[in-house]
Amino acid sequence: MKSILSLSSVLLILELCSAHFTLPQSVRLRGGGLPATYKAVQFHLHWGENGSQGSEHSVDGERYPMELHIVHIKEKYGSLGEALNDSTGVAALGFFFEVTSGQNKQLDRVIEALGKVRYEGNSCEIEDFRLTDIIPQANKLNYYRYSGSLTTPGCDQAVVWTVFQQSLPISKNQLMSVDKQLLFGTEKPMTGIFRPVQNLNGRVVYTSVPAHSLCVLPNLITLFLCLFCVFGQQRCFN
Numbered sequence: 001m002k003s004i005l006s007l008s009s010v011l012l013i014l015e016l017c018s019a020h021f022t023l024p025q026s027v028r029l030r031g032g033g034l035p036a037t038y039k040a041v042q043f044h045l046h047w048g049e050n051g052s053q054g055s056e057h058s059v060d061g062e063r064y065p066m067e068l069h070i071v072h073i074k075e076k077y078g079s080l081g082e083a084l085n086d087s088t089g090v091a092a093l094g095f096f097f098e099v100t101s102g103q104n105k106q107l108d109r110v111i112e113a114l115g116k117v118r119y120e121g122n123s124c125e126i127e128d129f130r131l132t133d134i135i136p137q138a139n140k141l142n143y144y145r146y147s148g149s150l151t152t153p154g155c156d157q158a159v160v161w162t163v164f165q166q167s168l169p170i171s172k173n174q175l176m177s178v179d180k181q182l183l184f185g186t187e188k189p190m191t192g193i194f195r196p197v198q199n200l201n202g203r204v205v206y207t208s209v210p211a212h213s214l215c216v217l218p219n220l221i222t223l224f225l226c227l228f229c230v231f232g233q234q235r236c237f238n
Contacts (some may be wrong), residue, residue: 019117019190020044021110021126029072029091032208033145034160038072038091041080043131045069046151049191051175055096056151056194057163059144064167065175066097067194069151070131084156088147091160095135098167099175105171106133107174114181134168145206151195157177165207 020042027040047066048054055064067183070093071081083089108124116124142165182190 002235019064019104019114020115023070023131027072027131028075029093032143032162033206034091034162035088039075041073042069043070045178046194047175047178047191048194049179051099051172051179054192054194057094057096058197059165063197063233064068064096064098066170066178068095068097068168069093070095070135074117075117084150086156087158088155088160089158090150091162094161094163096164096167097170099172101171102169103171104134104169105176107170110134111174111177111181114178116185118181120185137167142208144199145208148203 021044022042023040025039025041028037029040030037043128045066045068046054046056051065053063053065055067056069057067072091072093073080074086074089074091077083077086077089080090108225109129113124113126144161144163144165146160146161147157148161149155150159178190180189184190
């Protein structure tokens, strides 16, 4: 899997129940068994409350405190809305965060930016930011792959999911800072912004082959996803 992740700047925008970082569409994602070349749209985070479980996937029953999603759409589409009409129109990359003793200094700029958009409609720009500042090169990682849906309304079944096995580091202090930065419209802290876990419901999950091969093969692993979505503080069925 190859991606070009060098950026000049990203725009952070606070929405009703999340904050997303808008990415230049010059960023491309391809290979690794993906059915097409995709261009970047945005990335965002999901987290729990007070450092508790907040990831939207689990592996063998293990949940993580935070999860990063990087969203791409097929090159031929002009918007995310257009790509959602295609069953493989969206490619999403997922990274787990795991608490470590040391601070991940590369995350400080992201956390600082979240503190500048506390209210819905707020925005700020991060200059000279690169995704490779916070994630390793995707072609060096092992990953799981399945066909699924968006995890926010309306949970469209149009996403090729790639969830990486290697976690990213975050300190306890950094994690606690994240869920104090943003506010819902009710003025309550924006915490618990993740979907609850449900069974695979017959979906096939693949895993990448060792030695950095770009092939994917079926594997008996326990990777759960949810068909629920989060809207504000209310959960709804897909």
